[in-house]
Amino acid sequence: MKTVNIGLIGFGNIGTGVVRALAANGDLAGERTGAQLRLVRIADVDTRRRRDADYDPAILTADAHAVTDDPAVDIVIELIGGLEPARSLVERALRAGKHVVTANKAMLATFGPDLLATAARHGVALLFEASVGGGIPIIRALQTGLSANRIRRVFGIVNGTCNYILTSMAERGKTFDAVLAEAQAHGYAEPDPTYDIEGYDTAHKTAILAQLAFGQDIRFADVHVEGITKIAPVDIEYARELGYTIKLLGIAKHDPADGRAEVRVHPTLLPRSSLLASVGGVFNAVMVEGDLVGKTMFYGRGAGQDPTASAVLSDVMSIAADLARDAKPGAENRLRVEGGRKALKPIAELEAAYYLRIPVLDRAGVMARLSGALGAREVSINSMIQKADHPAGRAEVIIVTHTTRESAVQQALAEIAAMDTTVGEPFVLRVEDEL
Amino acid sequence: MKTVNIGLIGFGNIGTGVVRALAANGDLAGERTGAQLRLVRIADVDTRRRRDADYDPAILTADAHAVTDDPAVDIVIELIGGLEPARSLVERALRAGKHVVTANKAMLATFGPDLLATAARHGVALLFEASVGGGIPIIRALQTGLSANRIRRVFGIVNGTCNYILTSMAERGKTFDAVLAEAQAHGYAEPDPTYDIEGYDTAHKTAILAQLAFGQDIRFADVHVEGITKIAPVDIEYARELGYTIKLLGIAKHDPADGRAEVRVHPTLLPRSSLLASVGGVFNAVMVEGDLVGKTMFYGRGAGQDPTASAVLSDVMSIAADLARDAKPGAENRLRVEGGRKALKPIAELEAAYYLRIPVLDRAGVMARLSGALGAREVSINSMIQKADHPAGRAEVIIVTHTTRESAVQQALAEIAAMDTTVGEPFVLRVEDEL
Numbered sequence: 001m002k003t004v005n006i007g008l009i010g011f012g013n014i015g016t017g018v019v020r021a022l023a024a025n026g027d028l029a030g031e032r033t034g035a036q037l038r039l040v041r042i043a044d045v046d047t048r049r050r051r052d053a054d055y056d057p058a059i060l061t062a063d064a065h066a067v068t069d070d071p072a073v074d075i076v077i078e079l080i081g082g083l084e085p086a087r088s089l090v091e092r093a094l095r096a097g098k099h100v101v102t103a104n105k106a107m108l109a110t111f112g113p114d115l116l117a118t119a120a121r122h123g124v125a126l127l128f129e130a131s132v133g134g135g136i137p138i139i140r141a142l143q144t145g146l147s148a149n150r151i152r153r154v155f156g157i158v159n160g161t162c163n164y165i166l167t168s169m170a171e172r173g174k175t176f177d178a179v180l181a182e183a184q185a186h187g188y189a190e191p192d193p194t195y196d197i198e199g200y201d202t203a204h205k206t207a208i209l210a211q212l213a214f215g216q217d218i219r220f221a222d223v224h225v226e227g228i229t230k231i232a233p234v235d236i237e238y239a240r241e242l243g244y245t246i247k248l249l250g251i252a253k254h255d256p257a258d259g260r261a262e263v264r265v266h267p268t269l270l271p272r273s274s275l276l277a278s279v280g281g282v283f284n285a286v287m288v289e290g291d292l293v294g295k296t297m298f299y300g301r302g303a304g305q306d307p308t309a310s311a312v313l314s315d316v317m318s319i320a321a322d323l324a325r326d327a328k329p330g331a332e333n334r335l336r337v338e339g340g341r342k343a344l345k346p347i348a349e350l351e352a353a354y355y356l357r358i359p360v361l362d363r364a365g366v367m368a369r370l371s372g373a374l375g376a377r378e379v380s381i382n383s384m385i386q387k388a389d390h391p392a393g394r395a396e397v398i399i400v401t402h403t404t405r406e407s408a409v410q411q412a413l414a415e416i417a418a419m420d421t422t423v424g425e426p427f428v429l430r431v432e433d434e435l
Numbered sequence: 436m437k438t439v440n441i442g443l444i445g446f447g448n449i450g451t452g453v454v455r456a457l458a459a460n461g462d463l464a465g466e467r468t469g470a471q472l473r474l475v476r477i478a479d480v481d482t483r484r485r486r487d488a489d490y491d492p493a494i495l496t497a498d499a500h501a502v503t504d505d506p507a508v509d510i511v512i513e514l515i516g517g518l519e520p521a522r523s524l525v526e527r528a529l530r531a532g533k534h535v536v537t538a539n540k541a542m543l544a545t546f547g548p549d550l551l552a553t554a555a556r557h558g559v560a561l562l563f564e565a566s567v568g569g570g571i572p573i574i575r576a577l578q579t580g581l582s583a584n585r586i587r588r589v590f591g592i593v594n595g596t597c598n599y600i601l602t603s604m605a606e607r608g609k610t611f612d613a614v615l616a617e618a619q620a621h622g623y624a625e626p627d628p629t630y631d632i633e634g635y636d637t638a639h640k641t642a643i644l645a646q647l648a649f650g651q652d653i654r655f656a657d658v659h660v661e662g663i664t665k666i667a668p669v670d671i672e673y674a675r676e677l678g679y680t681i682k683l684l685g686i687a688k689h690d691p692a693d694g695r696a697e698v699r700v701h702p703t704l705l706p707r708s709s710l711l712a713s714v715g716g717v718f719n720a721v722m723v724e725g726d727l728v729g730k731t732m733f734y735g736r737g738a739g740q741d742p743t744a745s746a747v748l749s750d751v752m753s754i755a756a757d758l759a760r761d762a763k764p765g766a767e768n769r770l771r772v773e774g775g776r777k778a779l780k781p782i783a784e785l786e787a788a789y790y791l792r793i794p795v796l797d798r799a800g801v802m803a804r805l806s807g808a809l810g811a812r813e814v815s816i817n818s819m820i821q822k823a824d825h826p827a828g829r830a831e832v833i834i835v836t837h838t839t840r841e842s843a844v845q846q847a848l849a850e851i852a853a854m855d856t857t858v859g860e861p862f863v864l865r866v867e868d869e870l
Binding site (some may be wrong): 021024025028029031032033034104129133134136137141144145146147148149150215267275278279290291292293294296297298299300301306307309310311312313314316317318321322325326327328331334 | 449459463464466467468469481525564569570571572575576579581583584585628650709713714725726727728729730731732733734736737741742744745747748749752753757760761762763766769824850854
């Protein structure tokens with residue numbers, strides 16, 4: 001039986017999960033791949049803390065180059081996260097002819113196409129199933145199982161923290177701040193939650209999905225991002241009345257007519273009857289629509305030690321099995337990001353339906369002024385509710401538009417915000433009806 | 436650019452879909468794989484009917500061996516279905532060193548482990564993504580993306596005809612026969628629907644999923660099968676009252692404690708709040724639970740020309756891309772059915788919850804007799820409803836049990852059926868609560 005040597009960089013929570021999974025399912029991995037997986041080196045800045053996993057302390061080092069440069073290492077697992085030194089280490093490992101498995105969404109959303117090109121040049125595999133959707137094999141689905149399709153649309157609920165917060169707000173009518181505090185207490189949200197709640201994590205993952213879906217060089221900086229911090233319990237309530245649920249969605253669409261892709265992350269109203277609307281709590285789901293396959297959905301735990309280890313170890317096994325049968329690893333990388341960089345559709349040109357919540361004076365003629373401002377930009381109204389039960393002669397007007405252009409809505413909202421009958425900042429969300 | 440030659444056996448509905456997909460997305464396949472896909476031969480018993488696809492009539496032959504034996508053919512696509520001559524042709528192609536892509540679930544459920552062994556011996560790939568779940572990449576998920584897991588349980592809604600019938604019965608309160616007739620009129624059910632409605636199709640697919648999930652030699656003949664023909668509108672109604680939906684499920688479980696797998700297909704009550712319960716109409720979904728990943732679900736169109744072509748063409752592209760990069764195709768087959776044959780758990784030893792519908796005389800003491808018969812076998816009752824609004828002093832008693840042993844329920848039902856207060860055949864369904 002062939003031995004495949006593994007080096008691990010990053011021995012935190014996920015790294016510990018991988019070492020535990022190797023110990024627990026290493027025999028299974030051996031049977032299935034025909035290769036014995038041997039963990040030969042671990043690098044982490046913290047060499048002193050004892051981790052809750054079965055490993056030989058002698059293989060732990062503070063020097064990451066001891067992993068990337070070790071001629072005995074066949075596969076490097078990178079789990080330190082962030083841009084640097086992760087990128088330099090991965091690049092160094094690839095140049096040294098090592099296969100790399102990573103869960104690093106920030107790195108891939110920023111340097112993915114470059115790193116894939118480096119891997120291809122050096123004839124090695126760069127696998128990253130764990131970077132999006134935890135244990136859900138969505139990366140491979142795009143790389144292999146759905147490869148015959150022109151992918152039209154991808155919708156992802158890919159951040160468990162945001163989905164937990166929005167699900168809890170909906171179920172218990174609490175405010176964002178209250179639920180966030182609870183989530184932090186339960187460990188579902190970080191002490192500094194910015195990366196999750198402002199949508200950056202979802203944007204990293206959506207950039208990776210869009211790269212693979214459209215075969216284009218699409219990066220984090222290309223993604224329009226809005227987080228969930230401004231959503232009020234009333235928005236969730238009004239959305240429900242109108243037949244919708246609010247989710248933080250990563251959205252990537254490709255318009256075959258104009259040849260441009262749009263990639264955006266924002267809280268979105270989606271029909272309550274849609275399958276994505278039933279994805280609750282910390283679960284993740286990605287819907288992929290292709291020209292042949294139609295709508296597909298992939299669902300599961302999007303984070304956590306074990307689900308992430310499932311993805312990392314499956315990637316390692318994929319490489320190890322090829323090494324064991326003397327084949328070239330990296331079949332998953334055949335579907336390259338070949339399309340290069342192309343202009344994306346700017347958010348101002350977006351065509352969507354919109355949810356507007358406008359705090360106004362509860363006074364005759366206000367509705368006419370609002371519809372006038374919208375009508376002047378040819379924004380047509382699908383439904384309109386006035387909620388008068390507010391203090392001091394105030395009301396809220398909730399409008400859902402038909403499909404219209406983003407720039408027209410923004411112009412109308414600027415006019416509405418300046419009206420003397422408008423008594424607070426208008427709030428706007430986008431709607432996706434075809435789910 | 437390398438050219439990869441394809442031979443197709445079986446030019447019916449799905450074959451036509453594949454030829455159309457090759458014409459529509461062949462350029463995309465070329466970009467993504469680095470190989471030009473060329474359809475060089477088609478065999479079908481009917482060489483005269485003109486198909487709605489772009490192909491050269493000169494390559495159409497009635498002789499399937501002209502495909503399997505053509506030295507120019509790299510990949511054989513088998514789409515004739517059924518056991519013979521499909522099996523002989525696939526075996527002949529594999530022995531001739533050709534890679535094979537097939538959608539043939541009956542063949543794989545019957546001879547799959549033998550054919551995979553033949554493929555391995557001859558160093559070629561045998562891919563079959565289209566055999567289960569149409570375009571949903573569930574086969575690859577088990578072969579690669581989830582390979583690090585010990586799979587505990589698989590639940591599949593994998594027959595669109597049955598799911599359409601059950602969904603329509605639930606939505607419109609109609610009888611099985613009425614909905615079947617409608618489904619036949621719409622083309623959702625075959626003129627002879629036996630293969631679908633008796634559960635055989637689901638059993639074929641479940642055997643394939645169980646093979647891959649547990650790495651064991653499990654075949655169609657090992658699967659306990661019951662169809663949906665006996666379900667009455669009242670069962671769907673009572674199930675709903677009790678918080679359940681009825682679906683035809685393929686179920687495969689592996690019990691790590693006793694080391695045995697159970698594989699069965701039958702109409703099943705599942706919680707209405709579960710994600711699988713929301714899978715309506717002709718859609719398919721497979722839930723896979725692994726020790727690391729937890730619960731995952733894969734959803735999409737399980738049949739039809741385009742979704743099936745998506746799976747077939749993705750398999751072809753996988754092989755073609757490896758041929759183009761001078762790698763050995765068949766990475767997906769690394770996860771072999773190595774476990775060999777092992778004893779499965781007989782249905783009599785099954786532990787499950789049960790739904791019982793018992794037509795009785797509406798008379799004092801009947802409930803006590805029923806509970807007595809169940810209690811004597813230690814079958815404990817979770818909930819019990821009596822529905823008295825039936826003609827001529829009759830009633831129906833509906834019982835949901837706690838988890839108990841199948842044999843105990845069957846013995847109790849035999850006693851109940853023989854009671855003079857029982858006025859018709861008791862009807863029994865199994866319940867799956869942990870979904």
